[in-house]
Amino acid sequence: MRQGLKGNMLPESQADYDELALSGELKFKTCCLAAPPHPHIGRTHTRLGWAETQISGSCEECFDELFNEPETE
Numbered sequence: 001m002r003q004g005l006k007g008n009m010l011p012e013s014q015a016d017y018d019e020l021a022l023s024g025e026l027k028f029k030t031c032c033l034a035a036p037p038h039p040h041i042g043r044t045h046t047r048l049g050w051a052e053t054q055i056s057g058s059c060e061e062c063f064d065e066l067f068n069e070p071e072t073e
Contacts, residue, residue, distance in 0.1 A: 002051070010051040014041060017050055028057035033066070 001009050001016040009025060011017040017040065020026045030037035031053075040053045040060075049060030056063060 004051075004055065008054060010054050012047045012050050014044075014050065017041070017044075017053065020054075027054050031059040031062050032057035033062040034059070 001011055001019070004010045008027060009016075009020060011020055017026070021029070028040075030039055031043065038059070040050075043059035043061040044050055044053055045060055049063070052058065052060060052063055058066075
């Protein structure tokens with residue numbers, strides 16, 4: 001776990017995320033990009049993805065989908 005620029009803690013694993021959830025320190029508990037909102041667990045896979053859940057509020061899969069470039073033939 002590491003401290004973010006605004007002083008909040010950023011998880012780097014599901015264990016960190018779970019620890020923040022138990023202590024009530026999570027800013028975002030569900031993905032803000034998904035409709036309907038769904039939990040980050042199961043859709044976040046990397047250390048940076050876990051931190052992103054508390055920076056932008058999105059799960060890793062939704063965040064990556066925002067920046068996918070179209071495939072060219």
